[in-house]
Amino acid sequence: MAKVTFITHDGAEHVVEAEFTSVMNAAIDNLVPGIDADCGGECSCATCHVYVDPQWMEAVGPPGEREEEMLDLNPEREANSRLSCQIAITDALDGLTVRVPEFQM
Amino acid sequence: MTEVLYENPDVLNQDPWQLPLEDLNPAQPELFAHDRYGDYFARLREQAPVHYCRDSAFGPYWSITKYLDIKYVNTHNELFSSEPNIVLQDQAEDFKLPMFIAMDPPKHDQQRKEVAAVAGPRNLAALEPTIRGRVCQILDSLPVGEQFDWVDRVSIELTTQMLATLFDFPFDERRKLTRWSDVATAAPMPGGIVESVEQRQSELRECLERFTQLWNERVNAAPGNDLVSMLAHGESTKNMHPMEYLGNLVLLIVGGNDTTRNSISGGVLALNQNPEQYRKLREQPELIPNMVSEMIRWQTPLAYMRRRVLEDTEVGGQTLRAGEKVAMWYVSGNRDPDMFDDPDAFRIDRPNARKHIAFGFGIHRCMGNRVAEMQLRVLWEEILKRFHTVEVVGEPVRVPSSFVKGYLKLPVVLHPV
Numbered sequence: 001m002a003k004v005t006f007i008t009h010d011g012a013e014h015v016v017e018a019e020f021t022s023v024m025n026a027a028i029d030n031l032v033p034g035i036d037a038d039c040g041g042e043c044s045c046a047t048c049h050v051y052v053d054p055q056w057m058e059a060v061g062p063p064g065e066r067e068e069e070m071l072d073l074n075p076e077r078e079a080n081s082r083l084s085c086q087i088a089i090t091d092a093l094d095g096l097t098v099r100v101p102e103f104q105m
Numbered sequence: 106m107t108e109v110l111y112e113n114p115d116v117l118n119q120d121p122w123q124l125p126l127e128d129l130n131p132a133q134p135e136l137f138a139h140d141r142y143g144d145y146f147a148r149l150r151e152q153a154p155v156h157y158c159r160d161s162a163f164g165p166y167w168s169i170t171k172y173l174d175i176k177y178v179n180t181h182n183e184l185f186s187s188e189p190n191i192v193l194q195d196q197a198e199d200f201k202l203p204m205f206i207a208m209d210p211p212k213h214d215q216q217r218k219e220v221a222a223v224a225g226p227r228n229l230a231a232l233e234p235t236i237r238g239r240v241c242q243i244l245d246s247l248p249v250g251e252q253f254d255w256v257d258r259v260s261i262e263l264t265t266q267m268l269a270t271l272f273d274f275p276f277d278e279r280r281k282l283t284r285w286s287d288v289a290t291a292a293p294m295p296g297g298i299v300e301s302v303e304q305r306q307s308e309l310r311e312c313l314e315r316f317t318q319l320w321n322e323r324v325n326a327a328p329g330n331d332l333v334s335m336l337a338h339g340e341s342t343k344n345m346h347p348m349e350y351l352g353n354l355v356l357l358i359v360g361g362n363d364t365t366r367n368s369i370s371g372g373v374l375a376l377n378q379n380p381e382q383y384r385k386l387r388e389q390p391e392l393i394p395n396m397v398s399e400m401i402r403w404q405t406p407l408a409y410m411r412r413r414v415l416e417d418t419e420v421g422g423q424t425l426r427a428g429e430k431v432a433m434w435y436v437s438g439n440r441d442p443d444m445f446d447d448p449d450a451f452r453i454d455r456p457n458a459r460k461h462i463a464f465g466f467g468i469h470r471c472m473g474n475r476v477a478e479m480q481l482r483v484l485w486e487e488i489l490k491r492f493h494t495v496e497v498v499g500e501p502v503r504v505p506s507s508f509v510k511g512y513l514k515l516p517v518v519l520h521p522v
């Protein structure tokens with residue numbers, strides 16, 4: 001089990017516990033607002049965009065090639081942007097914090 | 106993006122379940138004009154989900170009809186190219202309109218990035234009060250208790266005003282945008298929207314001239330938040346060839362016009378065919394955002410997008426050869442029973458309505474999806490405040506095209522709350 005904290009645009013913190021799933025699914029399963037995930041986790045809609053807490057960037061790692069392609073089209077993309085369906089939750093990510101953007105594209 | 110019409114009344118007398126499977130050709134305008142395409146796709150999904158049509162007005166082509174296969178093709182742009190065109194018909198060589206919807210990376214990505222922000226949610230949130238004001242004005246000007254055409258008075262008017270806002274186009278000339286959109290997608294034929302190829306080209310040149318004036322005004326001004334200004338100042342768009350400028354304008358005009366227009370009309374029709382859903386909407390207006398997705402799924406305003414196979418590859422056990430044309434039939438994917446429970450039903454609280462494929466997936470996924478959703482949401486919020494029912498009082502007239510799936514006329518009567 002890993003604990004993941006989502007900070008939504010209004011500043012609210014949503015703490016969820018999850019394992020064997022993606023950060024996107026952890027958010028959807030726990031009704032965290034602000035993540036649409038239209039494509040269901042296949043890296044093809046970019047509506048599960050999150051900003052990874054800079055301290056966690058190294059543990060989470062950079063986006064993959066297809067993910068980069070999708071992120072790159074988003075004008076609100078930052079250096080710490082990731083598509084949350086492409087982040088697998090492992091014990092190493094216990095304590096992870098991500099920010100949910102105000103809008104999904 | 107044109108699609109030519111071939112009148113063939115026989116088509117309507119054929120039973121798609123009896124035709125030889127290899128002769129099944131869903132890309133026929135008559136089927137869409139008369140709402141008869143459904144069984145073609147039902148049979149293909151069941152018996153030949155990846156199907157080769159040997160002969161059609163557009164030559165041979167593959168049909169992809171299952172949700173997951175469509176998503177696969179749509180997200181593998183290294184195997185399936187959007188060039189040279191995204192409709193089955195190829196463009197006339199002497200009048201090619203280059204636009205990024207029909208480009209592959211890296212050019213596609215560069216051009217899309219220049220204009221994506223205008224239709225992005227941040228810009229839209231700022232535009233919402235303006236849009237709401239315009240929606241209210243349109244709705245308040247409608248006659249109550251007497252018949253009128255919803256397509257003309259609401260669907261076209263609202264989408265045109267929205268486009269004029271996005272382009273910062275002179276407001277009193279806004280119906281020109283509708284005309285250019287119609288012309289760009291029309292098939293030249295006697296009695297049609299344009300009579301000839303020459304007429305089409307000359308009207309589109311007029312469009313280019315008007316927008317070139319706007320470009321010239323804005324290129325020397327400070328960068329603004331409208332599309333013309335973004336194109337004129339954008340690093341990868343400011344040196345565009347005139348035809349490329351025209352192509353991108355047409356893309357944004359057509360992309361934002363027919364599609365939203367037909368979702369607005371289709372939504373009214375869907376609620377009228379499902380009065381229990383209309384009742385539920387009045388009781389639970391908080392369902393509007395989900396209903397908007399369901400309306401877009403139900404209508405699927407663009408029936409398909411076309412791709413070209415880049416190298417021999419397999420989909421659903423079939424071998425597709427380099428160079429062949431592929432139609433990803435969104436209209437079929439959105440009726441796939443393996444994805445959507447009771448797919449023909451219109452349910453405003455359908456749990457996975459947002460998973461519809463009407464916007465496509467992958468790098469070409471619709472750039473205006475949030476614009477469209479916002480317009481529909483605001484429209485229905487304001488309709489519910491004013492009218493108990495928008496009642497459909499006659500048969501809709503449908504667009505004779507297998508690409509643009511929509512309505513030419515929808516007679517309605519308004520009943521106040």
Ligand code: HEM
Nearest residue numbers: 205206360361364365410463464465469471472473476477
């Ligand atoms: C309900 C309304 C709409 C529907 C169903 C729709 C559907 C689509 C589809 C299916 C695609 C192409 C996907 C592909 O080739 O893989 C697309 C692309 C596009 N749409 Fe929309 N659209 C809608 C509204 C809009 C609006 C309002 C705008 C403009 C403001 C717009 C602008 C575009 C653009 C620019 C593209 C090209 C994107 C690219 O190639 O990267 N669309 N749309």
Ligand code: FES
Nearest residue numbers: 039041043046085
């Ligand atoms: S859910 Fe679609 S890209 Fe992540």
